[in-house]
Amino acid sequence: MKYDFSTEIPRQGTSTIKYDKRELIFGNDKVIPMWVADMDIATPPFIIERLQKRLQHPILGYTLQDDEYNNSIAWWLQKRFGWQIETTWLSYCPGIVAGLNHAVQAYTNPGDKVLIQSPVYHPFYYAVKQNGRELLTNPLVLTNGKYQIDFEDFEAKLSQGVKLFILCSPHNPVGRVWTTDELNRMADLCLKHKVLIVADEIHADLVFEPNKHIPFATLSPEVANKTITFGSASKTFNIAGLATAWIAISNTQLLKRYNLQAQRNGTWHGNIFGFEATKAAYSPQGEEWLEQLLWYLAENTSLVRNFLEAELPKVKLVEPEGTYLLWLDFREYNLSNDELKKLLVEKAGIGLNEGEMFGEEGSGFQRMNIACPSQTVSLALQKIKDAFCDL
Numbered sequence: 001m002k003y004d005f006s007t008e009i010p011r012q013g014t015s016t017i018k019y020d021k022r023e024l025i026f027g028n029d030k031v032i033p034m035w036v037a038d039m040d041i042a043t044p045p046f047i048i049e050r051l052q053k054r055l056q057h058p059i060l061g062y063t064l065q066d067d068e069y070n071n072s073i074a075w076w077l078q079k080r081f082g083w084q085i086e087t088t089w090l091s092y093c094p095g096i097v098a099g100l101n102h103a104v105q106a107y108t109n110p111g112d113k114v115l116i117q118s119p120v121y122h123p124f125y126y127a128v129k130q131n132g133r134e135l136l137t138n139p140l141v142l143t144n145g146k147y148q149i150d151f152e153d154f155e156a157k158l159s160q161g162v163k164l165f166i167l168c169s170p171h172n173p174v175g176r177v178w179t180t181d182e183l184n185r186m187a188d189l190c191l192k193h194k195v196l197i198v199a200d201e202i203h204a205d206l207v208f209e210p211n212k213h214i215p216f217a218t219l220s221p222e223v224a225n226k227t228i229t230f231g232s233a234s235k236t237f238n239i240a241g242l243a244t245a246w247i248a249i250s251n252t253q254l255l256k257r258y259n260l261q262a263q264r265n266g267t268w269h270g271n272i273f274g275f276e277a278t279k280a281a282y283s284p285q286g287e288e289w290l291e292q293l294l295w296y297l298a299e300n301t302s303l304v305r306n307f308l309e310a311e312l313p314k315v316k317l318v319e320p321e322g323t324y325l326l327w328l329d330f331r332e333y334n335l336s337n338d339e340l341k342k343l344l345v346e347k348a349g350i351g352l353n354e355g356e357m358f359g360e361e362g363s364g365f366q367r368m369n370i371a372c373p374s375q376t377v378s379l380a381l382q383k384i385k386d387a388f389c390d391l
């Protein structure tokens with residue numbers, strides 16, 4: 001079946017963050033919203049049908065993580081990444097941000113050191129700091145248009161007594177899909193310094209050829225034993241509003257500690273619609289839809305690349321290997337972050353994520369969400385060009 005990703009779907013007035021918070025965030029409810037990471041692309045019809053079917057039953061009481069749900073996750077991980085899990089390794093959380101907080105609470109004590117790689121998805125900072133842990137960063141280094149890991153700094157930081165490393169794989173916002181070699185080097189250093197790894201793999205499905213997502217826990221049994229992996233169908237299938245994510249932990253002690261923390265926080269029971277949607281998503285139909293989505297996202301990325309090269313050469317695209325979030329480098333304009341934001345919001349009428357929110361290394365950058373109909377991408381690019389043409 002051929003799916004449609006190009007139809008514009010009005011979302012304003014559906015209590016959606018991306019549209020209905022524009023006035024609050026940008027001071028203007030007309031900006032083209034290319035910020036928060038969900039898609040202006042319809043959730044696949046087979047997921048909607050599954051939810052409609054469930055709604056034919058008139059009771060929406062407490063639900064459980066049943067065999068079909070667990071098996072659908074195991075099937076997907078095996079099929080897409082060759083990762084053979086046991087369904088007993090799985091647990092639930094109402095979104096990965098909640099899970100990251102549980103993990104920090106479960107595996108570290110107040111004052112312990114936690115390492116992240118900046119610039120990175122901003123709730124990583126909150127999960128560390130708001131739980132009273134000490135934040136250490138291993139800044140990624142932009143070399144010839146590509147972000148790389150500074151391994152010397154990584155080890156220097158680990159050796160300061162870090163207890164937990166939170167990995168973003170694939171990486172939001174810089175779009176890297178870490179290679180086996182990079183993952184192995186990080187894993188070896190974590191094992192050497194006895195550091196646990198939380199791998200946030202929410203963007204695992206959104207990877208462009210020839211890059212391949214390698215689940216961190218598949219590197220070796222020793223690495224699996226120290227790894228807590230988070231995943232979800234939410235980004236891939238546009239179901240983030242269902243607040244459902246999974247955790248896979250093969251080490252039974254670590255799993256127990258995670259579950260105890262989830263219990264303390266009162267978040268162990270799930271969402272009927274999140275479970276139903278995930279079962280429909282992690283299926284052969286889901287694969288077929290995903291392949292078409294990836295093609296569409298790659299086309300939108302090409303649109304941006306070609307436009308910038310021809311029309312706005314001072315804006316540099318950091319070539320994404322994965323995710324639908326483009327990391328745009330505006331530093332050649334020598335503008336302050338406020339000036340840059342003002343131009344984009346007030347003159348161009350575009351709502352992006354300011355790079356600085358992902359860490360100080362993001363200063364001068366903006367994150368653009370291109371998971372939308374291609375005509376929206378084209379319109380946004382034209383508006384940016386018109387706003388920046390005199391600079």
Ligand SMILES: Cc1ncc(COP(=O)(O)O)c(C=O)c1O
Pocket residue numbers: 037094095096097098121168172200202203232234240244245
């Ligand atoms: C790396 C990363 N982790 C987690 C999330 C959010 O996860 P959830 O909605 O399941 O809390 C996002 C959303 O953009 C993300 O990019």
